[in-house]
Each structure stands twice: as C-alpha cells, then as structure tokens.
Amino acid sequence: MGSRSAAHDGDALLALALSRPDDALLRAAHVLAHSPDATAASCAHQARGIVHRDRGDTTTALRELRTALALALRSHDPTRAVDVRATLGATLVAAGRSLAGLAELDRAEQEASGLLRARVLLRRAHSRLALGWHVEALEDLQEAVVSFRQHGDELWEARTLANRARVHQARGSFTRAEQDAVRARALFAQLDQHLEQVDTLHTLGAVAFLRGDLPRALAQFDEAARGFADTGVSPANFVHDRCQLLLVAGLNEEALEVAETCLRDQPLVAVERAHLLLVAATAAYAVGDLDRARQRARAARTAFTRQHRPWWRLLSDLLLVQVSVADGTHSARVTRLSAEVAADLVASRADEAALALLLAG
DSSP states (O other): OHHHHHHHHHHHHHHHHTTOHHHHHHHHHHHHTTOOOHHHHHHHHHHHHHHHHHTTOHHHHHHHHHHHHHHHHHTTOHHHHHHHHHHHHHHHHHTTOHHHHHHHHHHHHHHOOHHHHHHHHHHHHHHHHHTTOHHHHHHHHHHHHHHHHHHTOHHHHHHHHHHHHHHHHHTTOHHHHHHHHHHHHHHHHHTTOHHHHHHHHHHHHHHHHHHTOHHHHHHHHHHHHHHHHHHTOOOHHHHHHHHHHHHHTTOHHHHHHHHHHHHHHSOOOHHHHHHHHHHHHHHHHHHTOHHHHHHHHHHHHHHHHHTTOHHHHHHHHHHHHHHHHHTTOOOHHHHHHHHHHHHHHHHTTOTTHHHHHHHHO
C-alpha cells in the first residue's frame, strides 16, 4: 500500500509541475527536505526539471533530470527510469541537442510497455512536432491516444489531444485541430490542469488566425496571455504565434518589439530561441530594418542547422534572399542561394514556393 501511495504522490507532483509550477517547486522542496527514498526524490527532481525547462532554463533542467535519472536507477524501478529518460530526451531536444534527445526517447520507447509506452510516445511526438516531423509525430499520437482511452487515463489523453491538435494545425487540418483542442481543454478544466488548459486556448487562437478570423484570434490570444500571466509562464511558442498574428494585422512595430523583448528578457530553450530569431527577422524586414533582419535571420539559420531542422533553415534562407533583394545586393552567392531555395520549396510543394521563384527570377 505504501509503494502505491508513494507512486500516487509522485504522479500528483509531476502533474502539478504542468499545472501550477510555483506550487510544484514548493512541494518538491518539501519532499527533498524530509529524507525521501530514491523514488520520491527522483519524482521531486523530475518535477523541478520540468518547471525549469518550461521556463527556459535548460541548464538547470538537465541537471535536475540527470539527478532524477540517477535516483530512478538506484531505486531499481525500471518504470521510473523510463519515465525520467523520456522527459530527459524531450528536454534535450528542446535544448537544441536533437540527436541526443531522440536517442533517449527511442531508448525509453523500447524499454517501455503498456500505459508507460504510450506516455513515452507522447513525449517523442511532442519532440518530433518541434522538429517539423509531422507525419511521424501523428503516428505516435494516434497510437498513444488509443492506449490512454483503453486505460481510462484522461489526463494523458488530454495531453495527447492537445499535441495532436498542433499537428493537425501544422498540416492544415483546422477542423480536426479545433475538435482536439476543444476536447483537450474540457478535460484539462475537469482535471484542474490550469496551465495546460490555457495552452489549448493558445492553440484555438492559432487555428482562428490561420482560418483568417483575426478578431477571434486576437481575443483568444489576449485571454491566453492573461492565463499565462496568472501562472508566471509566458511560453515562447505563444510569443512567436502572437508576433505572427500582429504581423498579419499590420502591427509590424509591435511585433518587432514583442519579439525583441522576449529575446532580450526571457530565458529561452534553444528550439524556442531559433523560432523567435526568425520571427524577429521577419518583423525587422517588415519595418525596413534590413541590417537587423539579416543579422537575426543568419542567427536563426545557424541555430536551425545545429538542431537538424532543414525546413526552418530553408525559411531562414528565403528571408535572407528577400533581404538581399530589398537592399540591392547582387552577388553570385545570392543568385545561387535564391535558386537553391526556390528549388527546395518547389520540391516541398510549399506555399512559399511562388515567392521564392519570383525572387530567383
């Protein structure tokens, strides 16, 4: 009975890390101050790692998670070790160490079974989505959601639906994205997972934006911003999407200010910083600050290259071509780059292909 109670307490603490981060840090500190066994200590360090990761401090997060993994291995509880390894893998991907993170996630998936394997699949899907591997992410999520429903695990079902909504959004399946986000939001509200509930509102706002419903998108983003402020968290992907919305609304100066403020003042994991560098470059280009646009786009390209994210590197290259054309730069390098970018975007059947062909021409 004691071990089941300890496992329940650990699960509750890990859920709190994704609902009320400040409360999770306080509870983890309380656990660690009372000479816990290896299992309880592992859960406490994992919870702290999750909070620090979500606040952009991947250095501290990785240290906490490696401690959590060492304690899990010491506890001789293989399920605890697999769970921590999956969190560690997802955090490594967020920190820009994509290959190392995916290796940890693959190892965790191979060592897991049943409900635990479904939880690993969800984390791997989240990382694959961040890397732009939409088909692979969707495969993991489809398998995971079936398992969670079979086991009656509504919290992890909600998390899977929230991630699947983002994949559908990225693939242009807006009705499916909206359905998944609405269902996930209702489950999170029922389970009192406040932060995750707010994040689904962000997804719904992003879908409204992509549908062209700017008033609804602005209203939902404003409500999400208030919800994030209540938890002391301002996710960089939310800032990124908000900047894109401001750009489409013609509020270019505001978009640049929001992006630059986040880059300057907020701790960011490597994956998030790369995205914000690109959106800052786009905003700088929109307001005519070509020097800043080139600087930010080059930095984004370097980051995406290091993170093995070719699609996003390609978008950075496209922006660099736009900047070169705008300031009248003519060189063999720019000509070659414009032709390569156009060819790659045509091959990908991307919406940006027409613009790339025009620039190359």
